[in-house]
Amino acid sequence: MTEIEMITITIDGRSIPVKRDSTILEAALENNIFIPALCHSELVEPYAACRLCIVEVDDGRRAKLVTSCNYPVRKPVTVYTSSDKVLRNRTITLEMMLSRWPNVQIIKDLAKFVRIEKPRYKHPAVDLNPNACILCGLCMRICEQGIWENIINFTNRGAVRAVRMPYDSDQPHCIGCGACAEICPTGAITMVDDPNQPFDADMVRRAGMRITEEMIKFDEEQCDMRGVGTAHLVEIMDAYDLLPVMNYRYGKHADTPKISSDVLRTFFTKGKPDGCWLGCTMACAKAVEDFQLSTGPYKGEKVLVDGPEYETLGGSANMGIFDPRFVIEYNFYCDTYGLDTISFATGVSFVMECYEAGVLDKEKTGGLEIPFGARDAALELLHQIGRGEGFGLIAGKGIRYMKKYFVENFGADPDFVFDIGMEAKGMEYSEYVTKESLAQQGGYGIALKGAQHDEAWLIFMDMVNKQIPTFADKAEALHYFPMWRTWFGLCGLCKLPWNDVEPADNAETDEPAKVPGHVQGYCEFFEGVTGKPQTMDSLISMSEKVYNFQRVFNLKMGFGKREHDAIPYRSAGPVTVTEYESRQDRYDAQLSEEVGIDPSGMSSEEKVTAMRKYREAQYEQLLDAVYKRRGWTNDGVPTLDKLQELGIDFPDVIELVKKHGG
Amino acid sequence: MQAGTIVPAADSMIVVNSEQTEWSRGKTVSDVIKEKNYIFPLLIVRINGKLIPRDEYDSSVVPDEATVDIIHLMSGG
Ligand code: SF4
Ligand code: SF4
Ligand code: FES
Numbered sequence: 001m002t003e004i005e006m007i008t009i010t011i012d013g014r015s016i017p018v019k020r021d022s023t024i025l026e027a028a029l030e031n032n033i034f035i036p037a038l039c040h041s042e043l044v045e046p047y048a049a050c051r052l053c054i055v056e057v058d059d060g061r062r063a064k065l066v067t068s069c070n071y072p073v074r075k076p077v078t079v080y081t082s083s084d085k086v087l088r089n090r091t092i093t094l095e096m097m098l099s100r101w102p103n104v105q106i107i108k109d110l111a112k113f114v115r116i117e118k119p120r121y122k123h124p125a126v127d128l129n130p131n132a133c134i135l136c137g138l139c140m141r142i143c144e145q146g147i148w149e150n151i152i153n154f155t156n157r158g159a160v161r162a163v164r165m166p167y168d169s170d171q172p173h174c175i176g177c178g179a180c181a182e183i184c185p186t187g188a189i190t191m192v193d194d195p196n197q198p199f200d201a202d203m204v205r206r207a208g209m210r211i212t213e214e215m216i217k218f219d220e221e222q223c224d225m226r227g228v229g230t231a232h233l234v235e236i237m238d239a240y241d242l243l244p245v246m247n248y249r250y251g252k253h254a255d256t257p258k259i260s261s262d263v264l265r266t267f268f269t270k271g272k273p274d275g276c277w278l279g280c281t282m283a284c285a286k287a288v289e290d291f292q293l294s295t296g297p298y299k300g301e302k303v304l305v306d307g308p309e310y311e312t313l314g315g316s317a318n319m320g321i322f323d324p325r326f327v328i329e330y331n332f333y334c335d336t337y338g339l340d341t342i343s344f345a346t347g348v349s350f351v352m353e354c355y356e357a358g359v360l361d362k363e364k365t366g367g368l369e370i371p372f373g374a375r376d377a378a379l380e381l382l383h384q385i386g387r388g389e390g391f392g393l394i395a396g397k398g399i400r401y402m403k404k405y406f407v408e409n410f411g412a413d414p415d416f417v418f419d420i421g422m423e424a425k426g427m428e429y430s431e432y433v434t435k436e437s438l439a440q441q442g443g444y445g446i447a448l449k450g451a452q453h454d455e456a457w458l459i460f461m462d463m464v465n466k467q468i469p470t471f472a473d474k475a476e477a478l479h480y481f482p483m484w485r486t487w488f489g490l491c492g493l494c495k496l497p498w499n500d501v502e503p504a505d506n507a508e509t510d511e512p513a514k515v516p517g518h519v520q521g522y523c524e525f526f527e528g529v530t531g532k533p534q535t536m537d538s539l540i541s542m543s544e545k546v547y548n549f550q551r552v553f554n555l556k557m558g559f560g561k562r563e564h565d566a567i568p569y570r571s572a573g574p575v576t577v578t579e580y581e582s583r584q585d586r587y588d589a590q591l592s593e594e595v596g597i598d599p600s601g602m603s604s605e606e607k608v609t610a611m612r613k614y615r616e617a618q619y620e621q622l623l624d625a626v627y628k629r630r631g632w633t634n635d636g637v638p639t640l641d642k643l644q645e646l647g648i649d650f651p652d653v654i655e656l657v658k659k660h661g662g
Numbered sequence: 663m664q665a666g667t668i669v670p671a672a673d674s675m676i677v678v679n680s681e682q683t684e685w686s687r688g689k690t691v692s693d694v695i696k697e698k699n700y701i702f703p704l705l706i707v708r709i710n711g712k713l714i715p716r717d718e719y720d721s722s723v724v725p726d727e728a729t730v731d732i733i734h735l736m737s738g739g
Pocket of ligand 3: 036037038039040047049050051052053054067068069070215
């Protein structure tokens with residue numbers, strides 16, 4: 001934690017410690033000292049337009065009037081918020097305002113506060129509109145600084161100064177987020193167009209605005225999604241031994257800082273959303289502009305790259321390559337060829353381990369020398385996949401295919417390739433090391449689409465917090481989170497605003513991991529669109545129907561039973577002696593404390609075997625618990641009772657499920 | 663939450679996320695976070711069940727034999 005310098009100032013006789021560089025207005029507000037302020041909001045940079053917030057500041061040498069909203073505290077000063085000089089000045093300002101906008105409520109209230117009954121002046125440009133624009137500039141600042149859109153601004157000067165869209169037009173680029181209307185203190189801006197005709201547009205906008213406010217206020221200190229997107233996870237995963245290194249053998253590497261978010265930040269375009277979703281203030285999809293490619297069909301050209309995000313960076317560590325330019329280049333070509341960076345990186349990590357283990361050699365790869373860290377060979381393989389040529393024709397078909405192919409054609413040891421080939425249901429693992437989190441092994445193994453973490457990411461809950469120690473706890477988490485995250489898919493929503501920014505009061509809620517404040521926001525969002533009120537439980541039951549139906553669909557396609565939820569052993573524990581020995585203290589302690597075996601005197605091979613026996617049994621027990629919690633048979637098939645309860649007991653579904661013992 | 667299920671093994675020990683951890687006089691929440699290398703930003707800290715606000719991590723002293731839960735939330739795709 002960085003040291004924060006505190007400076008003690010005096011406001012109206014009260015001694016107040018203040019963080020260096022915070023403004024006098026902020027210090028006063030934090031200490032419940034009222035200073036009138038019309039153009040201030042904690043969501044935007046100060047603007048010092050209204051001049052109502054003036055105070056008198058005495059630094060020991062002289063006293064002067066300053067606007068408190070943009071006066072930074074840098075030394076101990078004495079502040080008077082209502083000295084004669086201040087009051088006189090503030091009253092004149094307010095009188096002018098009242099004479100110009102006599103019916104605007106907020107002006108009337110403030111005038112009353114300084115005891116102005118009626119202004120003494122007649123303003124030449126008096127505006128009787130109760131919702132007149134008072135030129136505070138809040139709207140254009142939030143549009144530019146908060147939403148990153150920069151649509152509205154002031155036009156003209158003097159009496160005809162006004163907020164307008166460019167050329168007084170209906171701006172097609174305005175995304176209709178409503179932030180300007182929300183922040184306007186007078187109601188001068190109202191949203192008039194709701195092309196999608198939601199049931200209650202205001203309800204939808206308010207729910208969205210809460211996220212926007214949190215993003216503006218907290219993101220920089222929390223995940224910095226606006227700054228670097230999910231890339232911030234690279235160094236975090238490394239610190240917790242969870243960053244996959246060399247085909248998930250290890251969880252950290254000395255070279256990780258070379259691909260950390262600080263490095264990526266220097267490449268990313270700043271201060272602009274990349275257009276992933278108009279108006280999303282999380283804006284985590286980053287882009288690299290003018291990137292010069294070093295290989296492939298576009299070699300030498302400067303291109304725009306959409307990314308990279310965490311998975312693509314983690315995938316690079318998995319291939320043992322710690323070079324940001326490589327990451328950006330493979331990101332670009334995967335996108336260009338229509339490949340998924342995760343499947344590519346995990347697939348190549350497998351190829352590299354096979355190469356190092358002698359399963360592959362230069363002859364079998366058609367001349368490619370491809371051990372871990374082989375940057376150029378990885379790119380060449382990518383281009384071969386793109387062209388559908390050479391070894392690329394084999395690697396491009398994915399790990400499930402390669403395993404079989406290597407056994408049948410290259411005489412590979414089936415046990416070895418099945419242990420280290422990181423896929424489930426034919427889909428490559430995403431980029432997290434799951435060895436120390438049984439719940440997450442289930443999160444990958446049971447996931448309907450294959451080895452993806454987007455149904456449940458439970459590693460911290462399980463491995464670090466130790467919040468879900470029993471099988472029943474893990475099963476509950478593997479019920480709730482997959483159902484919850486399925487709900488985003490049902491609605492076509494992104495899941496990141498749910499838990500990549502945290503509401504101020506989240507820690508005080510009963511179940512902070514669920515971010516109840518945001519779940520409530522999604523209930524309102526759903527109600528605002530459809531007119532149907534929702535609760536946390538009703539959202540989950542929407543998903544449960546679909547989720548079970550998907551499992552039935554998997555069953556129909558030959559992927560919906562216990563045997564299909566099996567995982568490669570690399571995701572559950574150390575496959576090789578080297579892997580075991582790299583974390584020997586941890587594993588030895590587990591053998592004695594959890595497994596109940598004394599490791600002293602055992603060879604590393606024996607320890608690997610003992611550990612494996614234990615962990616594989618644990619995984620089976622986890623499946624038992626999860627199936628039970630979900631209302632499935634012990635073979636992972638939804639029971640008839642469950643289907644009935646969910647109202648998806650259609651005749652063909654029943655027939656299918658019955659055939660499989662459901 | 664785990665508070666109370668695993669107790670400190672001895673004097674001058676605390677339990678942090680169910681792990682026995684050494685205690686020393688004056689150790690603050692920030693010290694514990696640093697020692698454990700908990701660099702993830704979304705943390706919730708409880709000492710013996712009591713919530714510690716983020717801006718008090720530097721000043722909150724962990725008492726001997728305390729149970730400290732440092733709950734990591736989730737983030738990422
Ligand atoms: S609705 Fe949003 S994008 Fe449009 S002008 Fe207002 S703040 Fe800017
Ligand atoms: S429209 Fe509203 S927010 Fe914008 S300058 Fe005028 S009063 Fe302020
Ligand atoms: S609030 Fe400071 S000048 Fe308006």
